[in-house]
Amino acid sequence: MTDLHHRRDRHPRLAWTHAALAGSFLLVLGHAGPVWSQDAAACQGPVDDRAAIARCSTLLESGTLQGENLARAAEWRMGAHFGNGDYVNAAYDADICANLWPDLLMGYYVGCLARGAGGFDLDTAERLCDTAMRLTDDPSVFSVRGILRLKQNRNQDAWADFDRHLQASPRTAQAAYGRGIAAMRLGRVSEGRADIAAAADMDREMNLTDPQMFTTEQFYTAWGLVPPQR
Numbered sequence: 001m002t003d004l005h006h007r008r009d010r011h012p013r014l015a016w017t018h019a020a021l022a023g024s025f026l027l028v029l030g031h032a033g034p035v036w037s038q039d040a041a042a043c044q045g046p047v048d049d050r051a052a053i054a055r056c057s058t059l060l061e062s063g064t065l066q067g068e069n070l071a072r073a074a075e076w077r078m079g080a081h082f083g084n085g086d087y088v089n090a091a092y093d094a095d096i097c098a099n100l101w102p103d104l105l106m107g108y109y110v111g112c113l114a115r116g117a118g119g120f121d122l123d124t125a126e127r128l129c130d131t132a133m134r135l136t137d138d139p140s141v142f143s144v145r146g147i148l149r150l151k152q153n154r155n156q157d158a159w160a161d162f163d164r165h166l167q168a169s170p171r172t173a174q175a176a177y178g179r180g181i182a183a184m185r186l187g188r189v190s191e192g193r194a195d196i197a198a199a200a201d202m203d204r205e206m207n208l209t210d211p212q213m214f215t216t217e218q219f220y221t222a223w224g225l226v227p228p229q230r
Contacts, residue, residue: 043073053080071100078110087118098128108132109144116148117223139168143175150181150225158182173202173216181220184227196227 043056056077059065065073078093091114097107108131115125129145146161162179165172180195199216220226 043076049080053077053084056080068101071097071104074100075104075106078106082110082114082117087114088120090114091118091121094128098131103135105132105135105138108135109141112148113144116144116151119151119224122148122152139165142168143172143178146175146178146182147223147225150178150185151223153185155182155185159186171202173199173206174219176202177216177220178225181225181227192227 043059044052056073060070060073060077074093074096078090078097081087081093082090091111094107094111094114097104098111099107101107108128112125112129112132115121115128125148126145129141129148132141132144142161142165146158146165149155149158149161159179159182162175162182165175166179169175176195177199180192180199182192183189183195184192186192196217203215203217
């Protein structure tokens, strides 16, 4: 999972969105970013720009976009909704992306993550994560499914997913923190605390303890996932 180098003046959920969408997804998909037609240019701008979201929605509802530009516009609005904590609409747009562009990893990945973060339609979220895993060998997908499984209280399965991410990418604070929560829920308190401490060390290495940055702990807390009190 891409490290989260994002300023605190953004919504905490935005940082994960930018990191995942602009980092892991674009690398996996092998392109530098969306190619817009002039007509689709309304769907550009900061994802926390409500006016840009409104312009993009008007364009999507106009029926003038076709093919890849339609999928790209939905993709941008999906990220904007997710970044603003509107998980229901993010999932709706993710499903549009998956239907229009079945080989696009992002629709399945965000469809899973939005439902997991929002705590709704979790069976569909599981199916979408499984589809994402068939489309990529990017290990960050395991942490996305791990978050979903923490939400489902499937703690051993969550631990296994975070562990698979760490086996492939050992210096990943987000996976270590998630595995720590899962281990503590399973009663393996010392093991879990060690993982959470390791995640904090990784944050310090990335200078995420700067007051202007969000830590891994703050990302998990924003989704209601905190270590149990033991």
